[in-house]
Amino acid sequence: MQKSLSCEILAVGTELLLGQIANTDAQMLSQGLSELGISVFHHTVVGDNPQRLREAVELAKSRADIIITTGGLGPTADDLTKETIASAFGKKLELHGPSLKRLYDRWTFGKMTKNNERQAWLPEGCEVLVNDWGTAPGCAFEAEGVHVVMLPGPPRECTAMWKHRARPYLEKLTGGAIVSHYIRLYGIGESAMEDKIAYIMDNAINPSAAPYAKEGECLVRVTAKGENHDVAEEMTKPLMEQICSELKDFVYGIDAESLEEVLVALLKEKNLTISTAESCTGGYISKRLTDIPGCSDVFMGGMVTYSNESKMKLLGVKEETLKAHGAVSEETAYEMAKNVAEIMGTDIGVGITGIAGPGGGTEEKPVGLIYAGISYKGETKVYELPRRKNQSRERVRLLASSKVLDLVRRTVLGIE
Amino acid sequence: MQKSLSCEILAVGTELLLGQIANTDAQMLSQGLSELGISVFHHTVVGDNPQRLREAVELAKSRADIIITTGGLGPTADDLTKETIASAFGKKLELHGPSLKRLYDRWTFGKMTKNNERQAWLPEGCEVLVNDWGTAPGCAFEAEGVHVVMLPGPPRECTAMWKHRARPYLEKLTGGAIVSHYIRLYGIGESAMEDKIAYIMDNAINPSAAPYAKEGECLVRVTAKGENHDVAEEMTKPLMEQICSELKDFVYGIDAESLEEVLVALLKEKNLTISTAESCTGGYISKRLTDIPGCSDVFMGGMVTYSNESKMKLLGVKEETLKAHGAVSEETAYEMAKNVAEIMGTDIGVGITGIAGPGGGTEEKPVGLIYAGISYKGETKVYELPRRKNQSRERVRLLASSKVLDLVRRTVLGIE
Numbered sequence: 001m002q003k004s005l006s007c008e009i010l011a012v013g014t015e016l017l018l019g020q021i022a023n024t025d026a027q028m029l030s031q032g033l034s035e036l037g038i039s040v041f042h043h044t045v046v047g048d049n050p051q052r053l054r055e056a057v058e059l060a061k062s063r064a065d066i067i068i069t070t071g072g073l074g075p076t077a078d079d080l081t082k083e084t085i086a087s088a089f090g091k092k093l094e095l096h097g098p099s100l101k102r103l104y105d106r107w108t109f110g111k112m113t114k115n116n117e118r119q120a121w122l123p124e125g126c127e128v129l130v131n132d133w134g135t136a137p138g139c140a141f142e143a144e145g146v147h148v149v150m151l152p153g154p155p156r157e158c159t160a161m162w163k164h165r166a167r168p169y170l171e172k173l174t175g176g177a178i179v180s181h182y183i184r185l186y187g188i189g190e191s192a193m194e195d196k197i198a199y200i201m202d203n204a205i206n207p208s209a210a211p212y213a214k215e216g217e218c219l220v221r222v223t224a225k226g227e228n229h230d231v232a233e234e235m236t237k238p239l240m241e242q243i244c245s246e247l248k249d250f251v252y253g254i255d256a257e258s259l260e261e262v263l264v265a266l267l268k269e270k271n272l273t274i275s276t277a278e279s280c281t282g283g284y285i286s287k288r289l290t291d292i293p294g295c296s297d298v299f300m301g302g303m304v305t306y307s308n309e310s311k312m313k314l315l316g317v318k319e320e321t322l323k324a325h326g327a328v329s330e331e332t333a334y335e336m337a338k339n340v341a342e343i344m345g346t347d348i349g350v351g352i353t354g355i356a357g358p359g360g361g362t363e364e365k366p367v368g369l370i371y372a373g374i375s376y377k378g379e380t381k382v383y384e385l386p387r388r389k390n391q392s393r394e395r396v397r398l399l400a401s402s403k404v405l406d407l408v409r410r411t412v413l414g415i416e
Numbered sequence: 417m418q419k420s421l422s423c424e425i426l427a428v429g430t431e432l433l434l435g436q437i438a439n440t441d442a443q444m445l446s447q448g449l450s451e452l453g454i455s456v457f458h459h460t461v462v463g464d465n466p467q468r469l470r471e472a473v474e475l476a477k478s479r480a481d482i483i484i485t486t487g488g489l490g491p492t493a494d495d496l497t498k499e500t501i502a503s504a505f506g507k508k509l510e511l512h513g514p515s516l517k518r519l520y521d522r523w524t525f526g527k528m529t530k531n532n533e534r535q536a537w538l539p540e541g542c543e544v545l546v547n548d549w550g551t552a553p554g555c556a557f558e559a560e561g562v563h564v565v566m567l568p569g570p571p572r573e574c575t576a577m578w579k580h581r582a583r584p585y586l587e588k589l590t591g592g593a594i595v596s597h598y599i600r601l602y603g604i605g606e607s608a609m610e611d612k613i614a615y616i617m618d619n620a621i622n623p624s625a626a627p628y629a630k631e632g633e634c635l636v637r638v639t640a641k642g643e644n645h646d647v648a649e650e651m652t653k654p655l656m657e658q659i660c661s662e663l664k665d666f667v668y669g670i671d672a673e674s675l676e677e678v679l680v681a682l683l684k685e686k687n688l689t690i691s692t693a694e695s696c697t698g699g700y701i702s703k704r705l706t707d708i709p710g711c712s713d714v715f716m717g718g719m720v721t722y723s724n725e726s727k728m729k730l731l732g733v734k735e736e737t738l739k740a741h742g743a744v745s746e747e748t749a750y751e752m753a754k755n756v757a758e759i760m761g762t763d764i765g766v767g768i769t770g771i772a773g774p775g776g777g778t779e780e781k782p783v784g785l786i787y788a789g790i791s792y793k794g795e796t797k798v799y800e801l802p803r804r805k806n807q808s809r810e811r812v813r814l815l816a817s818s819k820v821l822d823l824v825r826r827t828v829l830g831i832e
Contacts, residue, residue: 016442016443016446016459017459018446018447018450019442019443019445019449020629022439022442022443023459024438027437027438027439028435030434030435031434031435031436034435040433040434042460042461042468043433043460044460045458049457052458276720278699282699282705282706283706283718285699286699286722287698289698290698290772290813291698291813293809296722299698300722300726301719301726304699305717306711306716307712307716309716310717313760314730314759343729343730356706358709359709397707
């Protein structure tokens with residue numbers, strides 16, 4: 001087997017060293033490099049300081065096959081990445097005509113100031129990476145046995161430049177094509193997931209399978225490398241099927257962004273409508289549903305009934321119910337779900353009530369106690385959500401809203 | 417003036433190099449070090465690999481006065497930070513009795529496995545940094561003219577350990593006490609803010625003033641160093657007053673976490689209640705209000721009226737209004753705000769309607785066009801929110817919800 005290439009990610013920017021921003025570019029690039037089978041052994045951050053940048057480049061040259069830099073490509077005197085790196089590799093900067101033209105063409109605020117032209121000066125002999133998402137172009141070259149790729153720092157630009165420019169450049173180096181898919185899971189912990197599929201992951205080299213955990217969810221990335229895209233795509237299939245059949249109903253989507261995206265698509269497909277009645281989550285569920293463009297086809301609206309009065313007035317929850325069982329009770333969740341579906345005339349109604357904390361808990365009804373009602377085509381079921389200790393208010397609310405989205409998905413699909 | 421101390425932040429963890437998490441510890445520590453007047457010149461990340469960690473430590477020793485490490489203090493064989501760093505400084509690890517006892521005392525799941533004892537082995541002669549937020553203690557020592565501080569990696573633990581353990585340790589090195597306050601601003605851009613207070617910032621050394629931008633808001637950090645806490649606190653006051661009087665109504669809070677926190681506190685203080693009627697923000701505003709513990713004193717509830725039907729049915733928006741002006745119009749926002757306050761019986765009603773994108777825009781009503789109505793004690797005003805091009809749906813909704821929270825704050829305070 002070929003030795004895998006190694007990469008160092010070198011971020012340039014004093015704002016990182018002052019803690020004004022986190023180095024999310026390095027995270028995004030590391031994920032992408034891992035997909036390509038390229039090993040990342042170092043992240044380094046230096047400020048807008050030519051000497052320390054030069055030292056960092058010399059060190060990276062000595063220990064990595066690939067150097068990816070982020071930041072320092074802009075028009076100001078602080079932006080020194082190209083100059084410093086070109087000089088470390090004995091190269092000059094040259095004015096790149098098409099990039100200069102592009103800068104002038106894209107300029108929309110009055111006359112472009114001269115200093116902006118600096119962005120069109122690029123290392124001699126480099127491959128220019130056209131930036132369709134900002135002003136400063138990136139570039140790539142090979143010298144002294146090292147591949148250097150320079151990308152702009154702003155995360156939105158860096159992400160697009162990685163995907164559409166740097167990734168294809170590096171794919172050529174690694175040979176063949178690489179395809180990755182993400183299997184997204186809800187309702188199973190990372191270690192339980194690993195237990196279930198360890199026997200599959202251990203034997204999977206190409207295609208490979210790697211587990212990730214994130215925000216109360218898990219995912220498995222399946223990556224295959226083949227002589228071309230179609231071959232690699234085909235190679236992922238048996239492994240995907242094997243993992244999905246082992247993890248069954250925990251799988252909520254393939255290559256999906258989120259539970260809400262999958263749920264909105266599912267409701268559209270099934271031609272179902274939904275409405276929400278939220279107490280403890282205070283609009284979090286409707287916010288997440290409406291994060292998805294086009295959700296208006298399925299989401300008719302919701303109510304945030306934070307007080308007993310609003311539960312009675314807007315949702316028609318009975319005063320006796322609130323008196324006998326309290327606002328945080330199975331009975332109240334039941335009425336909230338049932339009534340919101342009726343009032344809004346939707347196929348599905350969601351009701352959620354609980355104690356998000358940090359205050360408001362009692363021995364009988366502790367912080368984290370949450371009931372969710374799901375009304376589906378006239379039938380309403382209530383669930384007590386799993387409770388975890390020592391969670392922040394934000395996390396209690398996030399996990400509760402995720403759980404409800406998954407409960408709706410399972411209800412619609414008829415999964416117990 | 418004394419030369420300021422320099423620090424390198426060295427993160428240890430393969431999960432960072434795989435892109436499974438972002439290095440938010442480095443951001444948090446960088447902010448904190450900047451407050452202490454300690455310069456950060458490098459962030460470095462290496463994996464759980466003793467050789468590369470050793471090399472990184474040797475390099476950091478050669479160029480920094482202080483090394484802070486994060487991660488690698490846990491019980492597994494991967495956790496090598498203490499061993500590797502102690503060895504780089506010619507130190508041995510010793511079993512620290514109190515830490516061992518603490519581990520056994522805190523253990524709650526059956527019998528503690530032997531490998532957990534590794535966490536109580538610490539470099540000889542170090543100061544133990546007791547971890548009240550997790551299992552692995554941190555430590556600090558001085559050797560070869562360098563101060564080394566080791567902190568656990570999980571962000572929640574790292575943040576608490578910084579605040580309560582490492583910061584006080586480093587404050588002793590820098591001498592005296594340091595006090596920082598944050599002036600939070602809404603409605604002014606970073607460069608406009610800098611223009612206004614440049615003459616103040618340029619002349620402010622101790623106390624100093626530093627600008628930050630974040631998520632559509634700005635803030636100014638004022639930091640003073642004095643012989644003790646009270647002296648430093650007193651020193652910040654004139655500068656705080658000067659900056660606040662220059663930036664006036666843009667200042668929404670001092671040392672506050674967010675607009676919603678300030679607004680909920682203001683409404684409590686003024687004994688006012690609020691309700692919301694949201695279309696394009698889909699519950700984002702009520703979600704943000706209910707992020708604040710105790711908001712139930714002021715927030716009575718809200719409606720998410722995503723369809724025309726729900727605007728009519730729940731809010732009583734007139735069919736003629738929707739027909740004549742459309743759902744996204746001044747008139748609809750007016751009725752939403754006015755009616756929700758009436759229905760919910762609150763002092764304040766908020767109505768918001770607009771086009772969040774990416775689809776749904778027209779020439780006449782483009783993506784980003786948003787109207788907000790604020791009803792206050794029976795009087796309702798409508799505002800067209802500032803529109804920026806090329807923003808994501810998430811950002812359009814975030815900025816719109818922030819703007820509305822600020823509009824309510826200004827309305828209540830009688831600021832134009």
